[in-house]
Amino acid sequence: MSDGIINKIQEALALMSSNSPNKSEALHYLEEFQKTSQAWEILHIILSNSNDNSIELKMFASQTLRNKTTYDLNQIPQGSLIGLKDSIIKFLIQYSEINKPIRTQLSIALAKLSIQFIGWNNSLDEIIDKLQPNNIPTLLEFLKILPEETFDPKSTPLTDEEFRIKTQELIVDNVPKVLGLLSNYAQSTTNSSAHSLILDCLNSWVREIPVEKLLTIEPLTNIIFESLQTEESFEKSIECLSTIVRETKDIENLQLIYALYQQIINLKPLLKQHKDDPEIFGSLTTLFVDAGETWHMLISKSPNDFKPLVEILLECTSYDEDLDIVKYTFYFWYSLKQMITLDRFKPARDEFKQIYTQLVYIMIHHLQYPDGSELEPLFTNKEEEEKFKDFRYDMGDVLKDCTAVIGDSEALIIPFEKIKSSLNNNNIKWQEIEAPLFSLRAMAKEVRLKENQILPQIMDLLIQLPENVKIRYAATLVLGRYTEWTSKHPEFLEKQLNYIINGFQFADNEIITAASHALMYFCQDCSKLLTNYIEQLYNFYLNIINSPIEKESLYEISEGISHIIDTQNSQDIQKISTMFFKPILDKLTSYIDKQGSDELFKSIAEEIEIIRIFIEFIKPRDLQNIQDPIANLIIEIWPLVIQLLNQHGHSMKVSERCMKFTKTILQSYNLYLIPILPSIAETLVNGFETTRFGCYLWVSGVVIKEFGDDYVSQETKDEVWKFAYKQITTFLQVFNQTSPIDISDLIEDFFRMMGDIVIFFVPNFILSDLLKPVFDIALLSLDLEKFEPLISTLHFLIDLISWGFDTPPISIYDEVPENVKLTIQQFNNSNGGLLIKAVLNGLIFKFPTDAHPDASDLITKTLKLSPTPEVAVQWINESLDSLPINTVTSQERTKLITTVSTALQSKDYRRIRTSLKDFVTWYSRKNISPRFQSERY
Numbered sequence: 001m002s003d004g005i006i007n008k009i010q011e012a013l014a015l016m017s018s019n020s021p022n023k024s025e026a027l028h029y030l031e032e033f034q035k036t037s038q039a040w041e042i043l044h045i046i047l048s049n050s051n052d053n054s055i056e057l058k059m060f061a062s063q064t065l066r067n068k069t070t071y072d073l074n075q076i077p078q079g080s081l082i083g084l085k086d087s088i089i090k091f092l093i094q095y096s097e098i099n100k101p102i103r104t105q106l107s108i109a110l111a112k113l114s115i116q117f118i119g120w121n122n123s124l125d126e127i128i129d130k131l132q133p134n135n136i137p138t139l140l141e142f143l144k145i146l147p148e149e150t151f152d153p154k155s156t157p158l159t160d161e162e163f164r165i166k167t168q169e170l171i172v173d174n175v176p177k178v179l180g181l182l183s184n185y186a187q188s189t190t191n192s193s194a195h196s197l198i199l200d201c202l203n204s205w206v207r208e209i210p211v212e213k214l215l216t217i218e219p220l221t222n223i224i225f226e227s228l229q230t231e232e233s234f235e236k237s238i239e240c241l242s243t244i245v246r247e248t249k250d251i252e253n254l255q256l257i258y259a260l261y262q263q264i265i266n267l268k269p270l271l272k273q274h275k276d277d278p279e280i281f282g283s284l285t286t287l288f289v290d291a292g293e294t295w296h297m298l299i300s301k302s303p304n305d306f307k308p309l310v311e312i313l314l315e316c317t318s319y320d321e322d323l324d325i326v327k328y329t330f331y332f333w334y335s336l337k338q339m340i341t342l343d344r345f346k347p348a349r350d351e352f353k354q355i356y357t358q359l360v361y362i363m364i365h366h367l368q369y370p371d372g373s374e375l376e377p378l379f380t381n382k383e384e385e386e387k388f389k390d391f392r393y394d395m396g397d398v399l400k401d402c403t404a405v406i407g408d409s410e411a412l413i414i415p416f417e418k419i420k421s422s423l424n425n426n427n428i429k430w431q432e433i434e435a436p437l438f439s440l441r442a443m444a445k446e447v448r449l450k451e452n453q454i455l456p457q458i459m460d461l462l463i464q465l466p467e468n469v470k471i472r473y474a475a476t477l478v479l480g481r482y483t484e485w486t487s488k489h490p491e492f493l494e495k496q497l498n499y500i501i502n503g504f505q506f507a508d509n510e511i512i513t514a515a516s517h518a519l520m521y522f523c524q525d526c527s528k529l530l531t532n533y534i535e536q537l538y539n540f541y542l543n544i545i546n547s548p549i550e551k552e553s554l555y556e557i558s559e560g561i562s563h564i565i566d567t568q569n570s571q572d573i574q575k576i577s578t579m580f581f582k583p584i585l586d587k588l589t590s591y592i593d594k595q596g597s598d599e600l601f602k603s604i605a606e607e608i609e610i611i612r613i614f615i616e617f618i619k620p621r622d623l624q625n626i627q628d629p630i631a632n633l634i635i636e637i638w639p640l641v642i643q644l645l646n647q648h649g650h651s652m653k654v655s656e657r658c659m660k661f662t663k664t665i666l667q668s669y670n671l672y673l674i675p676i677l678p679s680i681a682e683t684l685v686n687g688f689e690t691t692r693f694g695c696y697l698w699v700s701g702v703v704i705k706e707f708g709d710d711y712v713s714q715e716t717k718d719e720v721w722k723f724a725y726k727q728i729t730t731f732l733q734v735f736n737q738t739s740p741i742d743i744s745d746l747i748e749d750f751f752r753m754m755g756d757i758v759i760f761f762v763p764n765f766i767l768s769d770l771l772k773p774v775f776d777i778a779l780l781s782l783d784l785e786k787f788e789p790l791i792s793t794l795h796f797l798i799d800l801i802s803w804g805f806d807t808p809p810i811s812i813y814d815e816v817p818e819n820v821k822l823t824i825q826q827f828n829n830s831n832g833g834l835l836i837k838a839v840l841n842g843l844i845f846k847f848p849t850d851a852h853p854d855a856s857d858l859i860t861k862t863l864k865l866s867p868t869p870e871v872a873v874q875w876i877n878e879s880l881d882s883l884p885i886n887t888v889t890s891q892e893r894t895k896l897i898t899t900v901s902t903a904l905q906s907k908d909y910r911r912i913r914t915s916l917k918d919f920v921t922w923y924s925r926k927n928i929s930p931r932f933q934s935e936r937y
Contacts, residue, residue, distance in 0.1 A: 002045055006057070009033065009042075013056050027930075034064050034931045037075045040084075043068070047091050055099060062091075062105035064931075069112040070155070071926040074889050081117050088113060089130050096138040107142040111149040115166050116156050124174050128181070136185065140197040143178060147171055147204045154921050157891055171208050178205055179217060186219040192232045195223055199236035203243060211247040215256055225263065228270070238283045242290040249294050257298070258305070264291050265308045271315060278322040285316040285328050292332040300339035303351035310336070314355055318362045323391055326366060330398050333359065337401040349405060356405040360414045360439070363395045363402070367435040374430050374470040396442030403446035412447065412454040415439045419461065430468045437474035444481040449488045459492045463499045469506075473514045476503050480518025483525035490529050497522060497533075501540060509550065516553035523560030527567045534568070537561055538579060545583060551606045558610050562617035570621045574629035577618065581633070584610050585640065592643050596651065604644060605657035611637070612661040620669060631672030634665050638676050642683055652693055659687075659695035663702050670706040674716065677707065681723040689730055694749030700727050701753035708760025709812075721764045724757055728770055735777050740784060747781050748789035751796040758799045759810055766803065766820050775800070775831065782838045785846050794854040797835070801858065804828055804865045828865045832872075835862050837879040843920045844883070845928070852920070856913045863912060869904040873897055887927045892919065 008029070015026035033039055046053050046061035053061075065088070068075075076084055088110045095102045114123040124146075131139040149155070150171055153163040178201075185198055202220065215221060224244075227237035245264070248257050267284065274280040292299070292313050299306040317329045333356075340349040369388075370378045379385040403411040415436030422432040440458065447455065459482075462475045479486075479496050486492055500522065503515035523530060523537075530537070544557060561580065568576050584607050591604050620628045641658055648654045662680060665673060673680070681703065688696035700723070707720045731750050740747060754774065757765050765771065781793045802809035804824035808816050828835075839855050839862075847855055866872040876897060880888050899915040902908075 002042055005033075005038070005042055006046060006053075009060065010054070010057055013060060017056075030060070031931050034067050035072070035927075037072075039064055039072075040068060040075065044087060047094075055102075058095075058099070059102055059105070062095075062102045062109070065091075066105045066109040066112065067931045069109045069116070071931075073113070073116055074157070074891060078119070081113075081119070085110075085113060085117065085120060085123075089127065092138055092142070093131070093135055096135045103138055103141060104145075107138070107145045108149065110142060111146045112156075114146070114170060115149060115163075116158060118158075118162065118166070121169075124170060124177070128177075137194075137197055140185075140201045143181075144197075144201040144204045147208060154918050155925070157889070157895070157922065159895065171205075175205070175209055179209060179214070179220075183217050183219045186223045192227070192230045195227050195230070196233040196236050198223060199227060199233060199240050203236065203240050206240065206243045206247065211244060211251060212253055212256055214244065215260060228267065234280065235283060238287050242287050245287070245290045245294050254298075257295070261291070261295070261306070261309065264288070265312060268308075268312050268315075271312070275319075275321070278325060281316075281319060282322065282325040282328070285319070285325050288312050288316060289328050289332050292329075293335055296332065296335045296339060299336060300345045300348045303340075303348040307351065307355075310352060310355055314358060314362070317359065318365075320366075323366060323388075327391065327394060330394055333398050333401050337405055341404050353406050353410075356402045357410065357414070360399060360402045360406070360411060363399050364415060364418060364435050364439050367392055367395055367438050368431045369434065369470075371429070371431065374468060392438060396438070399439050399442040400446050403443045408443070408447040408451050409453045411443055412440065412451070412458065415443075416454055416458050416461070419465075423466075428466065430470050433465065433468075434470050434474045437471070437478055441474070441478045441481045444478075447482070447485065449485050451485070452489075455482070455485060456489070456492070459486075459489075459496065463495055469508050469511060472503060472506070473508075473510050476500060476511065476514040476518050480514070480521045483518075483521040486522070487526045487529060490526075493526060493529055497530075504544065504547075504549070512549060512553055516549075516556040520556040520560035524563045527563040530564050531567050534564060534576060537564065541580065542583065551609075555609065555613055558613045559617055562614045565614070566618045570629060573618070573621070574633055577614065577630060577633055580614065581611060581637075585637065588640060588644065592640075592647050596648055601648060601651040601653045604648060604651075605653045608641070608644070608657045608661050612657075612664050615661075615668060616664050620672065628669060628672045631669045634669060634673065635676055638679065642679070645683060645687060649687060650691060652691075652695075655687060655691055655693050656695045659699045663699050666699070666702050666706050671712075677703075677716070678719070681719070685723065685726050685730070688727060692734055692743075692746065694746045697727065697731070697746070697749040697753045700724065701749075701756040704753065704756040704760055708756070717761075721761050724753075724761060724764075725768070725770070727753065728757075728774065732770075732773055732777065740777075740780055744784050744786045744789045747777075747784065748786075748792045751778070751781070751789070751792035754796045755792065755799060758796065758803070759812070762803060762813075763817055763820055766800075766823050771823075771827065775827075779834060779838050782842050783846065785848070787848050787850060790842075790847065790851050791854060794839075794851065794858055798854065798858050798861060800824070801828060801861045801865060825865060825867075828862060829867055829871075832862050832866055833875040833878055836875040837882055840876075840879045840916075840920075841882065843916070844923055852917070856916050859916060860909050860912045863900065863904060864909060866904075869901050872904055873901050876900055883923075884927070888923070892922060895919075 012026035012029045015022055016030070020026075033042075043061040043064045046057055047065070069084075069088075073081075088106060092103065092106045092110060095106060110127065114120060114127070117123070127142065128139060131142070150163075150167045153160060153167075156163060158166065182198055182202055182205075185194065189195070198220075202224075206214065224237050224240050227233035241264070245260070248260065251257070264287070267287070270284055271281060274284065288309065292309055295306065295309070299310065313329050313332055317326055317333075319325050336352070337356075339345050340352060372378045379388065399411075418436040419433055422428055422436075425432075459479075462478060465471050465475055476499070479500060486496060500515050500518045503511050503518075506512065541557070541561060545554065565573065565576055565580065588604065588607050588611075591600060591607075594600055615630065615634065618630050620631065622628075641661065644654065645658055649658070662683075666680070684696050684700050684703065687693065688700075703720060704724055707716055712720075731746075734743065734746070765774075775797075778793050778797055781789060784790050784793075799809055801824065803816060803820055804827075806816060806821070808814070836859055839859050843852060843855050843859075863872040863875070866875065877893075880893055880896075896915055896919045900912055903911040903915070
């Protein structure tokens with residue numbers, strides 16, 4: 001029988017290596033085989049016949065053994081574990097020199113067994129004895145793997161206490177022994193391959209070894225530094241050194257740190273030696289960066305002593321061959337800046353000012369685009385260009401750090417002088433001007449509004465730069481970044497405004513985009529200074545809206561102008577707003593009777609968005625007044641919105657933009673819109689019934705939120721609840737007529753609306769006939785694997801269950817109404833088991849990882865609200881029973897049930913969440929995560 005199974009395995013492996021359409025069936029067979037009890041015997045047969053079987057088959061068997069010792073030790077009787085241990089060690093010796101990937105799998109299996117085999121005392125001593133002296137490479141690999149397998153305590157079925165004790169026994173107690181072994185091996189061999197194995201092993205153990213002790217073991221420190229001279233062991237040595245450096249973060253032995261520091265900076269010549277090899281240069285840079293980041297506090301306290309390290313990092317930052325390597329250093333410059341800009345580290349700031357000044361020059365150099373005309377492609381592909389642009393923004397952050405350290409005037413003068421110098425050259429390259437312009441933009445956040453030394457000169461220079469697409473684009477964005485400064489220096493306003501507006505005459509989209517962006521910020525930050533420019537801006541606006549400008553740019557211009565309108569006095573604001581609105585409203589009016597088309601729907605959506613933007617940023621004048629001029633204007637506009645929806649609302653684009661407009665007016669002018677609230681509600685009801693678009697539901701949530709509070713009259717609240725009831729019942733009809741997966745976006749919008757209902761209309765909903773049907777569709781919606789609808793459903797259920805406790809889930813209530821609390825408690829008693837089962841099933845099989853915290857919170861609250869711990873335990877048991885048969889071991893069931901029961905009695909609800917997470921992780925690893933990997937190690 002075993003021969004037949006082995007033949008089947010070989011056939012499946014062959015299929016996995018082919019292009020056969022049956023590959024998925026083969027994969028399923030191999031994975032299912034690995035879970036069986038019979039697999040133990042089969043893999044032993046395969047591995048024992050080392051000469052008769054293919055490497056592929058033996059690799060599969062060793063991989064299976066690793067998986068079985070990870071997940072399925074419960075299939076082996078306790079009395080047979082000793083035999084299993086002996087077999088794995090025998091296989092390790094057998095395959096020690098034959099095949100390293102197989103050896104690796106067997107080492108992992110032995111490590112897993114040594115951790116879980118509680119009764120195997122002194123396991124490391126036995127393994128060392130059996131592998132020495134003939135299998136040293138195998139022993140070193142096992143010793144490398146063992147600590148790595150103890151990083152995750154949830155990877156085994158052991159309790160936390162069992163895992164802690166076993167880790168103490170295997171790792172902590174054996175540190176001296178392993179150090180002694182490694183030290184002896186380091187002294188007894190000069191072979192670079194052996195050195196690599198020793199360093200590999202040391203890398204795994206170094207976090208367990210007190211770094212003070214490690215640094216006093218000369219054979220090991222010698223081998224680390226000597227290995228830097230050998231290509232084969234260089235990377236291992238760097239990795240080990242970096243780990244050691246990071247481990248010094250919390251030690252107080254400064255003498256030891258200084259000794260290590262001296263050895264690190266003595267490696268500086270290697271940078272020059274390997275400057276033409278980006279891979280080695282990059283590895284060295286990571287080491288120096290680790291040292292700088294780990295010791296940044298010491299650098300701040302003792303700047304003179306550590307200045308050589310900072311200078312080395314400056315050299316790394318100036319590297320031209322690979323900008324990814326330069327990026328490694330950026331967080332160090334930020335960390336050091338954070339310290340030395342504090343008053344108590346002023347001496348360090350003074351010491352490093354010159355270095356940060358040089359860093360500005362280096363960043364501006366790296367910012368330069370490749371040589372070439374601004375009209376020709378400068379990169380080989382789009383991906384390369386995007387990567388460079390992203391890198392520039394990261395460099396911009398470094399420039400902000402530099403400005404904070406050396407001061408704004410000192411920082412600004414560097415790009416200013418660079419621009420002036422470039423302008424004096426006969427053969428000007430646009431790159432040499434654009435890069436310092438970008439740096440000026442990056443520095444803006446760190447420049448004081450009172451800076452009067454360099455910025456006035458820069459502002460005069462910017463508007464006189466030679467015309468070039470890239471230069472004008474960059475200069476325009478610089479002006480947009482300093483608009484707050486300009487608001488304090490109005491003498492520059494008109495020249496800058498003219499420069500920006502002139503940018504709209506260019507045919508280049510990038511310049512128009514930059515000009516729109518800059519104008520928006522100008523209008524926002526200088527709105528009071530521009531109050532008297534409203535007529536000039538209106539004429540400009542009329543020209544712009546009839547030009548082929550991109551709508552995104554028009555949106556930014558509209559937003560900017562709205563800030564200036566907002567500064568107008570109450571007597572003029574409606575008239576001025578009407579003046580700007582009219583050309584847009586005229587267009588919308590002309591669209592009502594036009595034949596529907598994608599182009600028309602797009603135009604309606606774009607024009608209504610412009611009106612919405614204006615209204616969003618023009619605020620109510622005086623909240624004490626019963627009327628508002630802009631609200632009156634909105635009331636006049638509303639019939640037009642209804643007409644557009646009646647005529648073209650079947651277009652999702654039109655409906656969504658009209659609803660976005662409705663949401664804005666409700667949030668900005670809520671109580672002023674009471675006269676048209678019935679019409680708005682009717683529009684939302686009719687829109688949802690007719691189109692079934694989710695946008696009508698998310699705006700319904702806004703109505704519920706804005707008119708469900710106590711400052712609204714009871715009569716209005718009653719009408720709003722009737723409106724909400726209607727929307728819910730319509731949704732229930734829609735849900736019952738379709739499959740949830742087909743309306744997942746609609747489900748998301750519905751439960752977001754329900755979230756508002758269980759805040760503002762709690763008694764109305766919970767005491768109504770809607771509670772059970774809404775809960776039922778929530779359960780069904782938990783089957784969805786899309787994140788957004790799932791999260792909105794989970795949040796609704798959490799809020800719903802929370803009303804069963806004494807304390808309200810939100811602060812707008814002083815207490816939970818008694819009838820509401822009792823209703824939810826009774827409802828939970830009847831439905832809690834169903835809810836636990838659905839959520840636990842989702843956690844295991846369907847929910848994305850980001851949804852797990854909310855799902856766990858929901859289970860915890862449901863269990864907490866159960867009438868007794870016994871009922872809660874029953875719910876958990878029933879949920880486990882619903883999982884596929886034989887997938888939950890009695891050990892794991894007992895562990896989960898015991899933890900939950902104890903936690904409920906002690907009210908340790910955090911422990912419930914933790915135990916649920918552990919169980920789900922264990923179950924997924926054992927039963928769901930792929931066990932078989934076709935690739936070779």
